[in-house]
Amino acid sequence: MIRVVIAEDQQMLRGALSALLKFEADIEVLAEVSDGKKAWEVIQSKRPDVCLLDIEMPFINGLELAEKIRNAKYPCKVIIVTTFARPGYLQKAMDAKVDGYLLKDEPIDYLIESIRKVIKGEQVISMDLAATLFMKEDNPLSERETEVLRLAKDGLTTSQISNVLFLTKGTVRNYLSSAIQKLESESRQQAVNIASDKGWI
Template sequence: MIRVVIAEDQQMLRGALTSLLAFETDIKVLAEVSDGQKAWDVIQSEQPDVCLLDIEIPFISGLELAEKIRNANIPSKIIIVTTFARPGYLQKAIDSQVNGYLLKDEPIDFLIESIRKVMNGERVVSMDLAATLFMKEKNPLSERETEVLRLVKDGLATREISKVLFLTKGTVRNYLSSAIQKLEAESRQQAVNIATEKGWL
């Protein structure tokens, strides 16, 4: 029996997945949860065979969960599901050694077959997602610029960012200016949007 945990914040989709997987005689849904923290608690206690993780769930994202699972040496297979074919996300997923990376608009049969395939040691990637690997852009942002933009995304002002990172306000502005320039953006918010869209934040 393949024991599965589903982490998906959209209730209707989560319920549908659970119901459809229940028809499979070799698959059992151990738990279906709405956020990354709940998923992490269940994964640690139950150590499921397969973790089916939405990429953008609250508290701990699917990719962050994948990293935590690998760092904790939990042997679960990981399948990331996403609405977005973003090269940056796919690269992060590959770096986190996920076993599957699927688009949400794949047929349910493809998902069920993917669960079985990863249990047999195969890696599964949606065809449309595989194509994005060839369009992969190199992230031009430095680690510090990424950090500053991430804090802007969290709603922090320059003064607050300078306190969090122990930098002067001038230095924070310099990092922001550099990031805006590299991303060919017109404002810090647009820079955040571009970096998020490309999966770099």
């Protein structure tokens, strides 16, 4: 029996996935949760064989969760299930050594077959995404620029960012200006949008 945990913040999709997987004689759904924090608690307590993780979840996103699972050396297989075909996300997933990276518009049969494949040690990537692996675009942002843009994405002002990172407002403005130049954008918001689209923040 393949024991599965589903972590997906969209209730309808989470329920549908769970219901469909329960029809499979060799798959047991241990838990279905709506955020990364609950997922991490369930993974630690129930030690599933496979985790199906959405990327954009509250508290801990799917990629961060994949890294936590790997760092804890849990043997469970990780399949990212997402709507995002962004090269940056895919590269982060590969860096986190995930076992599968599937788009949500794949047929359910493909997902079920992928669960069985990763248990056997295979890696599964949606066909539509395979080409993006060869189009890797290096992130030009420094760690600090990425941090500042991520906080800007969350809606924080320059003053709030400076408080969070213990930097002067001038330093924060310099990091923002540098990020805007590197991304060849015209504003803070445009820089945030570009970095988000590429999966860098």
